[in-house]
Amino acid sequence: MSAVVVIGTQWGDEGKGKIVDFLAEKADVVVRYQGGNNAGHTVMVGGNEFKLHLLPSGILYPGKLCVVGNGVVIDPAVMIKELRGMHEKGIDTSGLRVSNRAHVIMPYHRLLDEVEEEYRGEHKIGTTKRGIGPCYMDKNARSGIRMVDLLDEKEFSEKLERNLEAKNHLLRAVYGVQGFDYQQIKEEYLGYAEILRPYVTDTAVVLNDAINAGKKVLFEGAQATLLDLDHGTYPYVTSSHPIAGGACIGAGIGPKKISKVIGVVKAYSTRVGEGPFPTELKDEIGDLIRERGREYGTTTGRPRRCGWLDAAIVRYAGILSGIDYMAITRLDILDGIKTLKLCVGYKYKGEVLKEFPASLKVLAQVEPIYEELPGWEESISDIRAYDDLPANCRRYIERLSEAAGIEIGIVSVGPRRDQTIILHDMF
Numbered sequence: 001m002s003a004v005v006v007i008g009t010q011w012g013d014e015g016k017g018k019i020v021d022f023l024a025e026k027a028d029v030v031v032r033y034q035g036g037n038n039a040g041h042t043v044m045v046g047g048n049e050f051k052l053h054l055l056p057s058g059i060l061y062p063g064k065l066c067v068v069g070n071g072v073v074i075d076p077a078v079m080i081k082e083l084r085g086m087h088e089k090g091i092d093t094s095g096l097r098v099s100n101r102a103h104v105i106m107p108y109h110r111l112l113d114e115v116e117e118e119y120r121g122e123h124k125i126g127t128t129k130r131g132i133g134p135c136y137m138d139k140n141a142r143s144g145i146r147m148v149d150l151l152d153e154k155e156f157s158e159k160l161e162r163n164l165e166a167k168n169h170l171l172r173a174v175y176g177v178q179g180f181d182y183q184q185i186k187e188e189y190l191g192y193a194e195i196l197r198p199y200v201t202d203t204a205v206v207l208n209d210a211i212n213a214g215k216k217v218l219f220e221g222a223q224a225t226l227l228d229l230d231h232g233t234y235p236y237v238t239s240s241h242p243i244a245g246g247a248c249i250g251a252g253i254g255p256k257k258i259s260k261v262i263g264v265v266k267a268y269s270t271r272v273g274e275g276p277f278p279t280e281l282k283d284e285i286g287d288l289i290r291e292r293g294r295e296y297g298t299t300t301g302r303p304r305r306c307g308w309l310d311a312a313i314v315r316y317a318g319i320l321s322g323i324d325y326m327a328i329t330r331l332d333i334l335d336g337i338k339t340l341k342l343c344v345g346y347k348y349k350g351e352v353l354k355e356f357p358a359s360l361k362v363l364a365q366v367e368p369i370y371e372e373l374p375g376w377e378e379s380i381s382d383i384r385a386y387d388d389l390p391a392n393c394r395r396y397i398e399r400l401s402e403a404a405g406i407e408i409g410i411v412s413v414g415p416r417r418d419q420t421i422i423l424h425d426m427f
Helices: 016-024 076-088 107-119 132-140 153-173 182-199 203-212 245-251 284-292 311-321 360-365 391-404
Strands: 002-008 029-032 041-045 048-052 065-068 096-099 216-220 260-266 269-271 305-307 325-329 339-348 367-374 407-412 420-422
Touching (some): 016 216, 016 260, 065 203, 076 182, 096 182, 107 153, 153 182, 311 391
Parallel strands (some): 029 216, 065 096, 325 407
Antiparallel strands (some): 041 048
16 A cells, blocks of 8 residues: 655645656556645646646556545636647546546636635735635535536536525625626536536545555645645635645545655745745845746746745644655756755744744744855756765755755756656655
8 A cells, every 4th residue: 555645845836746747657546635726737748848737747647547536626617628738739638537526616706716805905815816715615614516516417507596696696795796697607517517527436435446456646735835724824825735634635535544745845935925934035046046946826927936945844844744755846946056045943032933833923023043055056957866966955955854854755956757866765
């Protein structure tokens, strides 16, 4: 039995897609367990760039079973667009399985996401306006529409009619915007249902059967630890649970079936949207990292805020998810920077904090405790063995491992599959 969970340790955009894509070669099954098309994974295959928002990264490997679990919220139009994009590039999608318990994003979710964000004014949370949050709200309010409902015309029609009456009233009365036409949405979504019907099944059964049969199963988290609804920098978080524990709920497997957790760490920090960012760089180095690393959102195109690597955050992520190994990515972006800084903790009002602050007010006022490390001049993109990395590069990696309390398992020196150094087998 081998079930490996890959999570992001920071605010997302760590390069999880590249790591999952690399590991997917050895996996039999690849699983998405939370989030929706607010996620964006960029994967390079044979010089071609693929941007995935809903489909698991394993879709790019022939013969893999790719599962979209019950914890994911699905925009059918987006999923169908991605499937057609794969077909146009000659990629087989017959291995896709979609949970019949996954909730469906409706047009009113997207509109509510937009008008509610505008309504917040200066207190915006930085939503992608894809309808993810409102869909999860309906799920928790027990008024959501699931894939199993979408495939049953009578059930879907009744739920849609009931929901539209309430949503249209809310949109008109509170936000002063026009609602939606029942018949139009019904016809549109029943059309989606027929396209997706062959893929929909009870994925919890599929996954547990695979694990019990000794298959290698890879779970990919979307977003990251500090965007977790409970443990992230609330309210500037997502509406689901990207940490390793989320895989159990979002895929329908027991915690004892997870054999290993890998935390993906970008060699520097980035954040999209609002919220405190203790190591943020608002200078030439921050601009250099952004441009060199093409730090613009896969989903939104928004420029990412950039800063020094924060080992305090990585340590916190390790505690929450029980991370066994870290996979460090984008090291090559730091080539040629003379002096690097690594945050190893925080001070608040002169006192060293022993835990990651729950209060955003405190997090916004902390003073990062930095250690300076010498950078490396050489390009590392063509290096394929850990011991061949520049001494200062190894020192940077090893100090991060020491400060975070997590062993290094994978080192990525570029976006391609072959630009990956493995220190420990993950399966």
